[in-house]
Amino acid sequence: MKTYTKTYDSPLGKLKLQSTDEHITAVLFDEPGESPANDNHFLLQQCRSQLDEYFTGKRVQFDLPLQQEGTVFQQKIWDLISQIPFGKTISYHQLATQYGDLKAIRAVASANGKNKLAIIIPCHRVIGTNNSLTGYAGGLWRKKWLLEHESKHHAGVEQLGLHF
Numbered sequence: 594m595k596t597y598t599k600t601y602d603s604p605l606g607k608l609k610l611q612s613t614d615e616h617i618t619a620v621l622f623d624e625p626g627e628s629p630a631n632d633n634h635f636l637l638q639q640c641r642s643q644l645d646e647y648f649t650g651k652r653v654q655f656d657l658p659l660q661q662e663g664t665v666f667q668q669k670i671w672d673l674i675s676q677i678p679f680g681k682t683i684s685y686h687q688l689a690t691q692y693g694d695l696k697a698i699r700a701v702a703s704a705n706g707k708n709k710l711a712i713i714i715p716c717h718r719v720i721g722t723n724n725s726l727t728g729y730a731g732g733l734w735r736k737k738w739l740l741e742h743e744s745k746h747h748a749g750v751e752q753l754g755l756h757f
Contacts, residue, residue, distance in 0.1 A: 598630035599637040612636040616660035622731040650746035653679035670704035677718040680747025
């Protein structure tokens with residue numbers, strides 16, 4: 594199965610977008626020094642367009658065919674994360690509770706960290722129990738930026754009360 598890759602310049606730095614002919618498979622923060630990729634696949638163009646809308650505050654939910662490899666547990670956690678509304682946050686504790694096993698909180702955090710569809714599967718919306726920013730593969734400054742961006746563009750959202 595062929596993989597297509599395109600570099601996308603976002604307000605948070607370069608993102609590496611990847612797809613097959615049928616699904617978006619990755620949205621990753623690009624590593625410095627990687628060569629820019631520029632495949633022109635229609636799914637990558639669609640992803641880029643929806644990210645543009647997200648970053649300008651015109652899109653609050655993505656509508657793309659997604660697929661990423663992971664265990665059944667990881668897939669379930671990513672599905673739960675996908676249900677967190679734009680402009681809202683939940684704690685790892687709440688996510689583990691939604692999964693149905695509070696004892697799985699560390700595994701939930703690990704699955705969250707293995708998400709390869711950054712922003713689209715909004716793992717940045719999962720925070721510490723005390724509203725602290727904890728762990729983000731793209732760096733805490735990006736997590737903070739994303740949460741502030743969503744708060745700013747979400748009509749009627751209360752201040753998140755996050756600790757930076």
